[in-house]
Amino acid sequence: MRNVGFLSFGWWSAAPGSKVRTAKDVMDDTIRLAEAAEDAGMDGAWMRVHHFEQNTSSPFPLLAAMGARTSRIELGTGVINMRYENPLYMAEAAATADLVSGGRLQLGVSRGSPESPADGPGTFGYPLADGMTPAEDSARRIAQFREAISGAGVAVPGAHAHVPAGRLLPIQPQSPGLSERIWYGAGGNDSARRVGELGMHLMSSTLVAEATGEPLGVVQQRQIEIFRQAWRDAGHAGEPRVSVSRSIMPIIDDATRMYFGPQLERDLMGANRDQIGELDSAVSTFGKTYVGDLDKIERELRDDPAVMSADTLLVTVPNQLGADFNRVTFDAFAELKSRLMRA
Known part of the structure; x- marks a missing residue:
């Protein structure tokens, strides 16, 4: 465990008690959350991305603003549904935000999760091609995005392009190193293995698409081991990173x-435990909430093999309570990190 960050769903609501009541509120408050996390000594500010709902949906302007107001922490997404994205436009936007932040973006991508619209990507202008699955469509877009941010040429030059003969035009701007900071939100063993083979980093949330009756941390650790072995077998350079998300109060x-x-x-009554349920037609394991004083939470996290195996812990936060409330809990998360790093 080297890094502890927050993961905000970016909800806004006019419900009683909400401190984040409008879209404008959530933009301002998310920037303040990033500032508060850095001030508390945390390591990351990550945001969820969902469309057609009252939460953050267009990450790059917000990530650039967070980058301009901070100087140290990682800024990430968990995760971008690639079926909604034009890979080349996304490559330009991502590189721009990464340059603003000084190279601190950590971009989590995936094929997406169950959502409100019947066909959101189709509504955005990206209908699923005949014979192609959502996973295949997402994989194709991710590959094109990764190629573009790596600096590879992607467009045939016209008559007036100033490039050497035989070269393709790359997207601009480029942000060196961004291509090494792409994560994939994997839900099962097969996807974890594929992430390792492709050389992306692994994100695993508070649920996994496997139900063996074992605790979430045990199931998740097995996925982490599969991912790391696949990374090694593929011969990728560098260190594979792993994040896991937990609900901590x-x-x-x-x-x-x-x-x-x-x-x-x-x-205390025994009602807070890992659960088995169905999500997107798959039987899955859903993680419990860690709640109590810091001593209790530390003991329970130490008993969570996935948390202790990952290098990054992302804590889901109640963003509707506002940055001032969460600033207090951020101090606790920084203290938990310090404790967990001790032998």
Whole structure:
């Protein structure tokens, strides 16, 4: 464990108690969350990306703004549904945001998760081609995006292009190193293996598309081992990175007790545990919530083999409570990181 960051769903709502009531609020507050995380000594500010819902959906302008207001922390996505993306336009936007941040982007991509529209990508102008699965479509777009950000030529030059004969035109701008900071949100063993073979980093969330009856951390650690072995077998240079997400609710003062106390009561009654359920026609394992004082949470995280195997822990945060509330919990997360790094 070397890095601890937050993962914000970026919701806004006018519901009672929400401090983030409009789209404008969530943009301003997400930037403040990034500043607060850096100030607290955390390592990353990551955002979810969903379309047709009241949450963050267009990441690159926001990532650039977060990059302009911070100087150290990683800025990431978890994850971008590639079926909505024009890979070359995304390559330009990603490189621009990465240059603004000084090379701190960590981009998580995937084929997407269940969503509100019947055919969101088709509505965006990217209908699924006949005979192609969503996974195949996403893989094709990811490959084109990765090629473009690597600096490879992608466009045939016209008569007035200033390039040597026989060369293709690359997208501009380019941000050196960005191609080495692409992650994939894998849900199962097969996708984890494929991520390692392709040389992307692995993201695993609070659920996995496998249900053996074992705890989430055990199932997830097996996926991590499969990923790392596939990376080694493929002969990729560098170090493969792994992030896992967890829902953590530290109770450290009256405000956190008010919000998280009911969840602690469920935990003490034995009602807070990993669950088996169905998501997108697949039986999956859903992770529990870690709640309580820091000593209790530390003990439980140490018993989570996936958390202790990963290099990055992403903590899902209640962003609708606002940056001021989350700033207090960020201090707790930084302290947890310090404890977990000790022998």
